[in-house]
Each structure stands twice: as structure tokens, then as C-alpha cells.
Amino acid sequence: MKAAVVQQGQFSVTDLPVPTPGPGQLLLRVVRAGICGSDLHARSHTADLHALGRDLGYEAIMAPSQQVVMGHEFVGELVARGPRTKRTWKKGTRVVAVPMVKHGDEIHMTGFDIDAPGAYAEYLLVQEAFAFEVPDGVDDDKAAFTEPLAVAWHAVRRGSVGKRPAIVIGCGPIGLAVILMLKASGVKTIVASDLSPTRRELAKKCGASVVVDPREQSPWTAYELKGPVGSxxxxxxxxxxxxxxxxxxxxxxxxxxxxxxxxLGAAPAGPVIFECVGVPGILDQIFAAAPVRSRIVGVGVCMEPDTVRTTLALNKEHEIRFVFAYDPEEFQHALHLIASGKVDPSPLHTGTVGLGDLDQAFTDLGDPETHAKILVDPTL
Structure with missing residues (x-):
């Protein structure tokens, strides 16, 4: 099969054997795959990712010298089943899946591991227990957004916004997905802040009620602040x-x-802030400027060391929650929201490329005025 492999930060298209599904696994023909912000980080900071994975006890995480097939956001068609599968889905059934596979007693993260090749290929393996059928009426492009929307849904759930205002700092793909999920969960005041005019426009389309350019207007004064938490x-x-x-x-x-x-919830409280930038300095800026008793949800992936003045957060009684991934129910719920029409990820989709165009696509995604989310079609 054709597959795009990354090694030392460079993509190339090569021929690899079609994977054989093991116990409890399904073989899918990839229909669409998404390029995630974490993919961009993994390509450019592979050594840092490898060190981080080892610190977390994940020894099999990708290393710069390895040829790895990336891609953990996908929709595919069922081709074959491994032993000990239920055989409830017919061949050709469209499937999305939590990107993890199990080989023996070991779990491997699809697209970040040489032993779990990802979706930048014609075929990939998934665990049947983590797979979900795509409902009729959901097109392939929308179904491919299930995984990133699950990440956003998990962040919104962990944020527990309730009746508080939500402020989204950074309107890249994950920030936009958070806005979509905040809107779907009924949050009334959603403030979106980004330097890019294109991304601010996309934030409006995704449901932000207030959109600001932080060079011209502070996100902290762009909405009505209720309660004595300004300072x-x-x-x-x-x-x-x-x-x-x-x-x-x-x-x-x-x-x-x-x-x-x-x-009874009558205590003064600030907004819930979703940090979706993931670069050094942003958290400290939020600590300094955000209202008292704000809840800060760390969603953006920062691969570099960062310095924050914790005394700012301490004196303001900021609550800080970091989020990662999702659980299978949240993944399924994201698919349900797409199928029901309650969430439409279409504004995020700004391009589709083939396997041979991945290197350029990763470069293009560095320009916020050019793209938000690029999908990969292995047949192109």
C-alpha cells in the first residue's frame, strides 16, 4: 500500500505491506484523514515528543530516526476483520475510531508509534471496541472531524462553564472546535480572541458571540463582567x-x-478561559490579565519550556485545569453531534490533499490566513 512516512521531519511516500488485523482488530481502507496541530508539533519536535513520551512511561513513542506513518484523525471503510471480532458490520461500512490499538498487552497510539501506523496511508488498523459506525447522511469530510471535535468536547466538559462567560484564546483548529462545542452545549457568551482576521471570521461562523483582535481590544473587557471579580x-x-x-x-x-x-453557587466567579494557543508566555499573560477566580483550561499543546508567575494565579485564586484527549463516550458523542446537525465542522475544512502533498500541507498550515484544517485523501 502507499503510505506517507515522516523521518527526521521530512515526508516521503513509500510502499508498505497492508497491515493484518490481529485479535479484536479491524482493517480499514482510509477514506479521509485530518492533519492535527499535534501532528505539526510531532513533526517539528519529534525528539522532544519522544523524551516526553518516555517521561510518561510510553516507551514506544516515535523517535526522529524512525519512519512513522502519522495520522490519528480519520474515517475509513471496513475491509477485513481479525480474530475475536463480532462481525456485526458488513464490509464497506464506514467507521471512525479512537486512535489506539492493542498488540498483546501493550497499547499503542495510532499515528505516533512505529507499531501503530496511522491514517496517512491507504489502510490502517483499529480496535473494534473503539470503533463506531458513521451514520448514513454524514459525509466523509464531516466524519473525519470526529476526533478533533471529541478533543474539544472533552475540554468543554472539563471546563464546566455553566452560566459563566467563555473566553477562547486562539482560534486555530482546536480553538474553533472548542467554540463549536461551547455553542452546542448552550453557552450564551463566547468571546474569541485571535490576531488573524481569517480565523476571527471563522470564529464567527463557528458560533462566537464576540470576536476581538487583541491588538485593538482586550478579550477581558469585550463582554459584560458580572460580579466583583474585575480585580x-x-x-x-x-x-x-x-x-x-x-x-x-x-x-x-x-x-x-x-x-x-x-x-448554592452565589460566590463571585470569573469566566472560563480556554487557552488554545500553546506557545510560551500565553499562560502568564492570562494569569496577569484575567479576572479574579477565573477557571483556565489548558488545551493548546506547548512543546517548549514555559515560565509563569504562579503568584499571579495564586493571588487571583485562578483555577487551572489541563486537558488531554477524551474518553470513548465523548468520542461517540462528538460523532452524534455531527450526525444530528447540531455541530457543523464544515467552516474548518479549507483544503484536501493527497499523500504526496503532505509536506507542503504541513508548511501551509503554518499560515493562519491560508488554512484552518486540511484533510488527506489517499486516493488523490
Missing amino acids: VTELADFGLSAIGAMRKVPLLPWGRVMRAGEK
Whole structure:
């Protein structure tokens, strides 16, 4: 089969044997594959990724010297089944899958591991337990967005926005996907901030209610800030006034009233901020500028060392949550949202290339005015 392999940061198209499905595995003919931001990082920071993987206990993570078939976002057609599979799907059934395979007792991440070749090829293996049928009516291009939308859905769930405003810093593919999922989950105020005019326009199409160029307008003042969380002194003044008023009432158990209010969600709180840039310095900028008691969700992948002033986050009582990937239910739910029409990833799709064009596609994705998301069609 034809496959695009990356080695020392360079792509080349070569012939590889068609994989043989093992126990519990399915062989798919790749119909579409997506290029993810993490793919861009893996190509340009392979040595760092390899070191990170080893620190996390994943010894099989790709190394610069290896020839690796990348691609972990995909939709494919069922071609063959391995032993111990249910045989419930007919050949030709379109399938998306969580990009992990199991060989023996070891789990391998599809597209980041020489033992789990990815979707930049004509064929790939998936685990049947992690595979889901694509409903009729969902075209191939939309189905290929299941995996990145699952990442975004997991981030939004972990963010627990509720009735708070959401601020998305960075409107690259993952930031745009987060906006789509915030909109689908019913968040009313979604502020999107990006330097790129093209990405700001895409943010509007994805459902952002306020879009700002941070060089001209601060995302922290682009919406109505409710509650005394604009600054530490504002919050302190609020507390002084509120407690002073309660203590004027004889016999009022003001301490218990205060704790009861907190349990009912009446405590002052800032917005939920989704950091989707992933470059050094962004988190520290957020710590410095974000309102008091904000919740910060780290979604962007930063492959370089970063320095933050934790005392800023400490004094503002920022809550910080980092997110990674998703679980199988979230993956299935993302597919359901696409199939139901509640989420339309089409605005993100800005190009389709063949295997031989991957090197140029990865370069083109570095220009925010040119592309948001490029899909790969192995037949081109």
C-alpha cells in the first residue's frame, strides 16, 4: 500500500505491506484523514515528543530516526476483520475510531508509534471496541472531524462553564472546535480572541458571540463582567461591604449564610478561559490579565519550556485545569453531534490533499490566513 512516512521531519511516500488485523482488530481502507496541530508539533519536535513520551512511561513513542506513518484523525471503510471480532458490520461500512490499538498487552497510539501506523496511508488498523459506525447522511469530510471535535468536547466538559462567560484564546483548529462545542452545549457568551482576521471570521461562523483582535481590544473587557471579580481589590471591597451589612443584623448567623451562598453557587466567579494557543508566555499573560477566580483550561499543546508567575494565579485564586484527549463516550458523542446537525465542522475544512502533498500541507498550515484544517485523501 502507499503510505506517507515522516523521518527526521521530512515526508516521503513509500510502499508498505497492508497491515493484518490481529485479535479484536479491524482493517480499514482510509477514506479521509485530518492533519492535527499535534501532528505539526510531532513533526517539528519529534525528539522532544519522544523524551516526553518516555517521561510518561510510553516507551514506544516515535523517535526522529524512525519512519512513522502519522495520522490519528480519520474515517475509513471496513475491509477485513481479525480474530475475536463480532462481525456485526458488513464490509464497506464506514467507521471512525479512537486512535489506539492493542498488540498483546501493550497499547499503542495510532499515528505516533512505529507499531501503530496511522491514517496517512491507504489502510490502517483499529480496535473494534473503539470503533463506531458513521451514520448514513454524514459525509466523509464531516466524519473525519470526529476526533478533533471529541478533543474539544472533552475540554468543554472539563471546563464546566455553566452560566459563566467563555473566553477562547486562539482560534486555530482546536480553538474553533472548542467554540463549536461551547455553542452546542448552550453557552450564551463566547468571546474569541485571535490576531488573524481569517480565523476571527471563522470564529464567527463557528458560533462566537464576540470576536476581538487583541491588538485593538482586550478579550477581558469585550463582554459584560458580572460580579466583583474585575480585580483583587474589587473582590475584597465587595466582601467588606457584604459582611459589614450582614453583621449589622442582630443574631444573624452571617458565617453560615455566607457558606450556604457558596454552596448554592452565589460566590463571585470569573469566566472560563480556554487557552488554545500553546506557545510560551500565553499562560502568564492570562494569569496577569484575567479576572479574579477565573477557571483556565489548558488545551493548546506547548512543546517548549514555559515560565509563569504562579503568584499571579495564586493571588487571583485562578483555577487551572489541563486537558488531554477524551474518553470513548465523548468520542461517540462528538460523532452524534455531527450526525444530528447540531455541530457543523464544515467552516474548518479549507483544503484536501493527497499523500504526496503532505509536506507542503504541513508548511501551509503554518499560515493562519491560508488554512484552518486540511484533510488527506489517499486516493488523490
